[in-house]
Amino acid sequence: MIEVDFRDARPIYEQVRDGLRRLIITGVIEAGDRLPSVRALSGSLAINPNTIQKAYEALEQEGYAYSVAGKGSFAALPADVKTERRRELLARLDLIVQELRYLGVTDDELREHMNKREGDEHD
């Protein structure tokens, strides 16, 4: 369920973190659900456990998960984390839209593009 590209410049632990975060936000993994164990994910992705551990720590620090030694790691998605994430995405979106306008994309074209995607449930 998580894709990792070893040739990508982005660190592996960030790719894993982002993949898990996406699964949590999209509800594939629901709040309270158990995340795969560090060793299990390490095995299935063929990545060193320490790297997976680092991804889990980052996820926990951002509020998308919590870990209990001896029990496992669990997904979380509190309201404040959601609003914070929304704010961040909207800021990024503004920058992109602004640059697209400079590149000659009209607001109509933008709306059309987004309507095309409207309702899509998959990548």
Next chain:
Amino acid sequence: MIEVDFRDARPIYEQVRDGLRRLIITGVIEAGDRLPSVRALSGSLAINPNTIQKAYEALEQEGYAYSVAGKGSFAALPADVKTERRRELLARLDLIVQELRYLGVTDDELREHMNKREGDEHD
């Protein structure tokens, strides 16, 4: 005209590259214009010349500039680079919009947010 934050985790040369790219795309620096010399920019930003040089090389590799031996570097913005950049930005935008929908942002809210920004010409 270019802002560099030494505390930012992003490498300096990327910040310089992105700043110059933005100036070129927004037309502040027009195609054919001479870019500031490595030494000049190095001095005004208080950055190691090697770092500036690296930014220029990246810019040239992406097609936003070309250098003429003994004369300097010049801005460029050919059509294929523009369309390539547009494609990249639209792809990023799709991902962001998709995640925003999962976060409970309706299409109406999204349109409203973008209309608010409509017409903005500055950062």
Next chain:
Amino acid sequence: MIEVDFRDARPIYEQVRDGLRRLIITGVIEAGDRLPSVRALSGSLAINPNTIQKAYEALEQEGYAYSVAGKGSFAALPADVKTERRRELLARLDLIVQELRYLGVTDDELREHMNKREGDEHD
């Protein structure tokens, strides 16, 4: 009467131990009182009996309880344990106060803060 947060990073047995210690120090459980049986507490808190057992052992080792084979565990609060605990708390308090001063908190503000809390009997 004891709150255990499974999401807390602190191990469960420490949370149980601290909860019981607090009940003993505050007099809710008086010296000589029988502590709930391991099985009873295990059941009411939905925690593995081994974990409860570990909390009781820690409590006993610190002097806040003693166990009688076949009869159960009982609360204790001998003078030497009280003075030892007081010494420990005062040492922690000194460190905190010192750091607060460096953070710009004046002695007046500190007194005012503590007067506000004065008389509070509950959490």
Next chain:
Amino acid sequence: MIEVDFRDARPIYEQVRDGLRRLIITGVIEAGDRLPSVRALSGSLAINPNTIQKAYEALEQEGYAYSVAGKGSFAALPADVKTERRRELLARLDLIVQELRYLGVTDDELREHMNKREGDEHD
């Protein structure tokens, strides 16, 4: 300047983090000052560089420092971090004071104890 006790139950990286945080808060290391390099501190404390690195990451995440690859790590102490830290310390202080009262320490004794420490500049 930093003391690390290998027998302490607290992880080494936390001890290093707390030691550095204390130096920053007390002004021994001022905001903007360069922190010792990962390798230098690793050598002088006889601790693996990865462990020091982890301490620095934690410090950065809490806002007490920032790192620039290729340049070094630097101290920081923004106002919001200070107020946040003050809030945390006051909360801890309240818990301690409350327990001390249950242990029979009167407010007068508490004031006397704190007055004794008043003006101390060293541990």
Next chain:
DNA sequence: GTGGTCTAGACCACG
């Protein structure tokens, strides 16, 4: 030189 990432392998406490 710097910080950052990754692997390999080990040990520990917790439940």
Next chain:
DNA sequence: GTGGTCTAGACCACA
């Protein structure tokens, strides 16, 4: 079984 910590040693990009 779990997560967490630590070491050793390697490689990389950045300045």
